[in-house]
Amino acid sequence: MAKYTELDVEDIVHWPVLAQVAVLAVLVAVLQAVGFWWYLDHKIEDLDQLKQQEIQLKQTVQIKANKVAALPQLQAQLDELSQRYDYLSRQLPVQKELATMLASVNEQGLKNSLTFTRIDWGEKQNQQFLYRLPLNIELTGDYNDIGEFSQAIAGLPRIINFLDVEWHRVSLESSTLHFRVRAYTYQFKPEVKDEG
Secondary structure (H helix, E strand, O other): OHHHHHHOOOHHOOOHHHHHHHHHHHHHHHHHHHHHHHHHHHHHHHHHHHHHHHHHHHHHHHHHHHHHHHHHHHHEEEEEEEEHHHHHHHHHOOHHHHHHHHHHHHHHHHOOOOOOOEEEOOOOOOOOOOOEEEEEEEEOHHHHHHHHHHHHHHHHOOOOOOEEEEEEEEEOOOOOEEEEEEEEEEEEEEOOOOOO
């Protein structure tokens, strides 16, 4: 039997079977390694990218599922906000109610034994989605009567806020007060509909 170191590659067909199998095994291993590097390595990179995409898609689906799960709660909040908006909008006067509001303020003053020296609307002030309407009020009367008048104004069905309040005694000996206030109410701006 010949030694393996004396084998000639050109005479491979006459080698012993064990040597031929060993060379064939090495050749198959080399071909497998080259095939893996050339073909499968790129496929593994593609697979890794697909796995990353799968993770991202799962996260996206989870986020959307959480949003869908929160929809009933958001709808309930929206319904509550709509109800509050409707309630508040009913407390704001429309243009044709301004004269009635002025009459109601005057009536509350007379009920509380107050004497008006001025009561009129100021110039309408444009704000983001509202108009602010100043109401100038000047009157004289007793401290308690002015307090009851203020409370009665707060109880009116339309919103009137007192700001810039000033008062002083009519004279040093008198308990009668001169009361000046700039009050405000608000109106919604009419919605402008797009024509199109």
